[in-house]
Amino acid sequence: MLKVHSYEDMTQVELYNRMFGMTLKTSIYFIDGLLIDTGTIRKKKQLIPMFKSWSIDKVLLTHHHEDHSGLAHWLVAEKNVPLYCHELGISKGVAKSRLPLYRRIFWGPKKPYQANVVNETLSTNNYMWQIIHTPGHAKDHIALYNANKRWLFGGDLYVQRKPKSMFSFESVPELIKSLETILTYDFTTYICSHVGIIEKGRQVIEEKLSYLRSIQDEILFLHEKGMTHTDIRKKLFPERHMIQYFSLFDNSPVHLIRSVINKR
Numbered sequence: 001m002l003k004v005h006s007y008e009d010m011t012q013v014e015l016y017n018r019m020f021g022m023t024l025k026t027s028i029y030f031i032d033g034l035l036i037d038t039g040t041i042r043k044k045k046q047l048i049p050m051f052k053s054w055s056i057d058k059v060l061l062t063h064h065h066e067d068h069s070g071l072a073h074w075l076v077a078e079k080n081v082p083l084y085c086h087e088l089g090i091s092k093g094v095a096k097s098r099l100p101l102y103r104r105i106f107w108g109p110k111k112p113y114q115a116n117v118v119n120e121t122l123s124t125n126n127y128m129w130q131i132i133h134t135p136g137h138a139k140d141h142i143a144l145y146n147a148n149k150r151w152l153f154g155g156d157l158y159v160q161r162k163p164k165s166m167f168s169f170e171s172v173p174e175l176i177k178s179l180e181t182i183l184t185y186d187f188t189t190y191i192c193s194h195v196g197i198i199e200k201g202r203q204v205i206e207e208k209l210s211y212l213r214s215i216q217d218e219i220l221f222l223h224e225k226g227m228t229h230t231d232i233r234k235k236l237f238p239e240r241h242m243i244q245y246f247s248l249f250d251n252s253p254v255h256l257i258r259s260v261i262n263k264r
Contacts, residue, residue, distance in 0.1 A: 002046045007197055008149070013050065014196065015043050017106050024106060026067045026194055029153065032124040033057035035081075036144065036153055037193060041070035042108040051079060060122060060129075061085040062155030062193060063138040064092035066103060066110040073111035084118035086133060089140030102247045118142070132182060136175030143178075145185045152187035152201065159194045161204060162211045164237045165244060166256040172216055173263040179209040219260045232257050 001016040010031040017024045017040065028047075029036040035056050039047050048071070059081055061069050072093065076083050085093065097109040122129045122144075130145040137156040144153040157178060166172070183205060190201020198204055215236070222232045237253035244251055 002043065012197065015039050017042065027196055029191065030054060032126050034124045035059045037062055037068040038071040038075060040067045040107040041110060044071060047071060048074065051075065056081050057124065059083040060118065061089060063141040064089045065138060066097065066099065066107045068193065070108060070110045072113040076113050083113065083115045084122065085115045086140040086142045087117045090115055090117060092140060100250055134178035134181060136171050136178045138169065143182055145187060150186060150188045151191060152182055152185060153191045154182065155193050158190065158192045158204065158208060161208050165241060165251055165253045166259065167251050168255045170255065171259040171263060172212055172256060173260065176209065176212050176216065179205055216260050219257050223261050229254050229257050
């Protein structure tokens with residue numbers, strides 16, 4: 001399933017992956033010749049005709065995960081457009097995809113692609129985009145700031161206001177630092193790769209930052225009292241969710257807790 005929306009001079013394409021009673025949505029954005037993320041390879045039949053019809057000058061990946069880079073190989077090979085990412089994502093692009101089963105099922109593997117290192121700014125015909133390194137969800141994660149519009153494209157920094165579970169590769173302390181960083185920019189609209197366009201964007205980022213600081217303090221307090229990771233999970237995050245079972249607990253509250261304790 002695919003939905004296309006217009007927002008000012010930007011096109012948003014929402015992609016829906018449904019399986020085992022779960023629906024995961026992700027969005028890609030096209031503005032001023034710039035394609036932000038490529039979508040998953042599982043949606044290539046719907047996306048490739050769209051890409052062929054667009055005048056794409058540049059492609060920028062917010063990070064290397066396959067729901068964001070699944071069609072990067074096709075765009076470089078067939079459209080011959082320059083593709084950019086953070087320097088830490090270059091090796092991820094050329095590496096052969098080795099994904100856990102649940103990610104192969106939901107998103108599909110990505111083919112290796114060649115990317116260029118993005119600088120601190122990226123120019124399009126009408127805009128100058130500031131590139132902000134924002135790790136926490138991925139080491140190579142970046143955000144984009146458009147000062148003219150006061151927009152901030154945050155990739156996967158937001159996704160949920162109060163996460164109670166995280167992937168094994170995520171880090172609460174790094175997310176806190178990255179949210180603090182983007183709040184130094186004068187934005188009003190926050191554009192998320194999964195939730196979509198949030199017009200009161202600064203407010204939701206402040207709310208998530210407040211939550212993560214609070215939960216970090218609670219975890220450290222309980223850890224100081226001698227509680228184990230499992231004890232802390234049972235106290236703070238007793239509920240289980242489908243994604244935890246489906247991912248074989250690659251997504252789990254324990255990863256959230258461990259990231260806080262190990263990064264002290």
